[in-house]
Amino acid sequence: MGMGLLIDATRCIGCGACSSACKEQNKLPGQVEEVLTAYTWTTVHEHEGLNVRRLCMHCEVPTCASVCPVAALKKTPDGPVVYDAERCMGCRYCMMACPFEIPKYQWDRPVPVVGKCIMCAGRVKDGKPTACAEACQYGATTFGKKEDLIWEARTRIRQKPGDYVNQIYGLTEAGGTSVMMISSVPFEKLGLKSNLPADPPAMRTWQVLSNIPDFVGVWGVFLYGVHWITARREAVAKAANHTNGREDRS
Ligand code: SF4
Ligand code: SF4
Ligand code: SF4
Known part of the structure; x- marks a missing residue:
């Protein structure tokens, strides 16, 4: 089952220590922004009197990885x-x-890369908690084995049923995720999608391609892509100021 994060919206005070710690850990430039960007991988926003974190959910079967034609995204054990x-x-x-x-994409860079939370993969590999969990002084973000976090979430809900809706967000959404949330307010009121199916979205590269308006045919894209990817990889490798997007940042 691997490791995960449990976010308890009833405990979060909205201090933003998690967002700042993420910036520092991942050497992301600039201040914490209002919304997720390639340089702000986690935000905290108030909804219905609760403070709600937003970050990659680390899906068990990530659609981002399924559609990536070059396996740039992958789920680790x-x-x-x-x-x-x-x-x-x-x-x-x-x-x-x-x-x-x-x-999110680095729209401001000549050779942009994608930015998103990587669940502090380097730290996790070394047996450390994620930087955001370590920074949270209020028990609102907890790192641990996913099975232990599910048990912990169920225990909190069972012990204080009046304080929680009887649901662990991320247990089944989009096929289940390594990041899970519990809350006193229904999740759809917290800006989270509530209608996601329990099966992982079976989206593949060609389905995304066919949604692009100027789609010119898979083979055209493929042949152009072979040439273009090679040039881009060289440019990404050479980008001297490239501090973002690496797999292991610890
Ligand atoms: S939420 Fe899931 S599909 Fe989206 S970027 Fe994270 S792992 Fe990929
Ligand atoms: S798990 Fe790591 S990369 Fe993800 S939001 Fe927390 S600090 Fe940032
Ligand atoms: S550090 Fe903890 S309490 Fe502070 S905003 Fe983040 S999750 Fe909430």
């Missing part, structure tokens, strides 16, 4: 869905496919 900027060809299919609308 530890739990994190990681990203390899040097493989990425910049097609942005992952951004179109993600059911949670998480991956």
